[in-house]
Amino acid sequence: MRFCNDILGGLVMAGLAVADFPIAKFRNVVYFDQYHTTTLPDKSVTGGITHVVMAFANSSLFAPGTAGPYEPFKPVKDVRAMFxxxxxxxxxxxxxxxxxxFSAGAATPESRTTYAHNVAKMAADHGFDFVDIDWEYPGGNGADYKQIPNENKTCEITSFPLFLQEIKNAIAPKPLSIAVPALAHDMIAYTPAQSAAIFNAVDMVNLMSYDMITRRDNATLHHSSVTGSLESAKRYIDLGLPAYxxxxxIAYYAKYFQTPEGVTCNEPVGCPIVKGENDDGSDAGTSGAITFEQANLHPPAALTNLTDTPDGSCGAGTSFGCSGPKAEGNCCSTAGFCGATPAHCGLGCQGNFGKCPGADITTLFNKALENGKVDEKEGGMWYWDSEARVFWTWDTPELINRKFTDVLQPxxxxxxxxxxxxxDSADWSHVKAVSDVAKKARAPLGIEIGTEIGLNKRHAHNERDLRARIEKPHGRLFAL
Known part of the structure; x- marks a missing residue:
């Protein structure tokens, strides 16, 4: 085992403690949400996924004074059987x-202790292997930024890392992960002074390198481009987050935005879009997102077996239409809820599940998929529908592979x-592309992880090359 001993020696010479050097398999993490459970993949699709994040438990269930029981939308043992x-x-x-x-739980030392205890108890009671905190915009710019201005949330900048550390201490040895925003202006809590404490408290960071254009913007942009993903990942690494x-x-949905009359969009970046957010922060109904689900990519000509909505939900992935006493309107929004506001009846309305004053969004979506263009420079798929005046942006399996070569690997x-x-239930092509990337990402370094470090003869590199990889900034001995 001289080769392995030389590697270990090289690590020590480089000033790295071998015990502290990260050794793990490349992660293939997928969120499994409670809103899209009608059509699920078998193990031929889910094979290779390493982490499954069930979503969501309400944050108020664990706060002092409001704590209550949480029951997963599917038994954990049944979820395990899928992977x-x-x-x-x-x-x-x-x-x-x-x-x-989150705001209430992070406020004081006492509230942080209570919150962390409640989270740890819930995770233990249900047999979860790890906890993921989706406080996506600590410090401001979240959904309530019009109701609670960012200047009223500055205390969250300092309480956020303390909150995470308290949860980590309570759930240990279970890992802790967080979901983080992609855009610099949303990273309010990730200051140079606080970032080290945040990153030390967590075991992995789920970068939401999508939604890089939102209804708050005034011009078109790719929502999940290769270049945008690279830039957002670099921002966190530059703040001190270990790359491993x-x-x-990766997003399994497309986004769309209404463009004004009299405008021609010949390029995917910089074309004006109609105001997407009302002054109070609510949705103006001129933009939205649509998933790669079976019901969206292959919609039936007509749905005759719809039932009255039992809870206000509707649309793709359900059999519920916007009728009956629980429907607060006859329009089914792109988000899957019945109502009568512009957000429900405007652009994005699902005509198969309710009434739509305008075009059905699935018809426009399929037109975009048939006519989409690749922006080779930015690494994003896009289409501008001149008739409907709608701009579309989405990811493809090919662009997911490009993120491997341009972002993940470098x-x-x-x-x-x-x-x-x-x-992604239409054909699971995005799920499969991510799994392919994960498999490729394990191969290049040539290290097999077991009870000891060993040499994979199929992918063996010479010692000089291996040392160069290890000693790079952010380098690590890792099963890529």
């Missing part, structure tokens, strides 16, 4: 608009992450 035997199953707490419980902790995010990232599994 490889060694896959880890975790629970995500929070999500985009779920902020109140970072999982690059930066030495520790994994990939996707939102969310059930949103």
């Amino acid at each position: 490889d035997d060694n896959a880890k199953v975790g629970i995500a707490i929070g999500g985009w608009g779920d902020l109140a419980g 902790k970072l999982n690059l995010g 930066l030495g990232l520790g994994g990939v992450m996707a939102w969310s599994m059930g949103e």
Whole structure:
């Protein structure tokens, strides 16, 4: 085993403690959300996924004074049966608009202790392997930024890392992960002074390298481009996040935006878009997202077996239409809820599940997929529908592979992450592309991980090359 001894010696000479040097498999993380469970993949698709994040538990369930029981939307044992035997199953707490419980839980030392205890008890009771905190915008710019201005949330900048550390201490030895924003202006809590404490408290970071254009913008942009993903990953690494902790995010949905009359969009970046957000922060109904689900890519000509919505939900992935006493309107929004506001009846309305004043969004989506163009420079797929005046942006399996060569491999990232599994049910092509990337990412370094470090003869590199890889900035001995 001279080769292995030489590697270890090289690490010691480089001033790295061998015991502290990260050794792990490349991560293939997928969120499994409660909203897309109608059509699920078998093990021929899920094979190779290493971490499953069930989403979501409401953040207020664990805060002092509001704590209550959490029951997973599917038994954990049943979720385990969907994946490889060694896959880890975790629970995500929070999500985009779920902020109140985090703000209350992080406020004081006492509230942090209580919150962490409640989280640890829940994780133990249900047998979760790890916990994922989806406090996506600590410090501001979240869904409530119009109701609670960012200047009223500055205390969260200092309480956030303390909050994470308290949870980590309580759930140990279970790992802790967090979901983080892609854009610099949303990284309010990730200051140079606080980042080290944040990154030390967590075992992996799920980078939401998508939604890089939102309804708050005024011009077109790719929502999940290769260059945008590279830039967002670099921002966290430059703040001191070890690259092996970072999982690059992939989105299993497209986004769309209304463009004004009289405008021609010949390029994917910089074309004006109609105001997408009302002054109070609510959705103006001129933009949205649509998943790669069976019901969206291959919609039936007509649905005759719809039932009245039992809870206001509707649309792709359900059999619920916008009728009956629980429907608050006859339009089914792109987000899958019945209502009568512009957000429900405007661009994005699902005509197969309710009434739509305009075009059905699935018809426009399939037109975009048939006519899409690749922006080779930025690494993003796009289409501008001149008739409907709609701009589209999305990811393809080919672009996911490009993220491997242009982002994952050069930066030495520790994994990939996707939102969310059930949103790719049309043919599972995005899920399969991510798994292919994960398999490729294990091969180049040639290290097999077992009870000791060994040489994989199929991918053996000479010692000089291996040392060069190890001694790079952010380098690590890692099963790539």
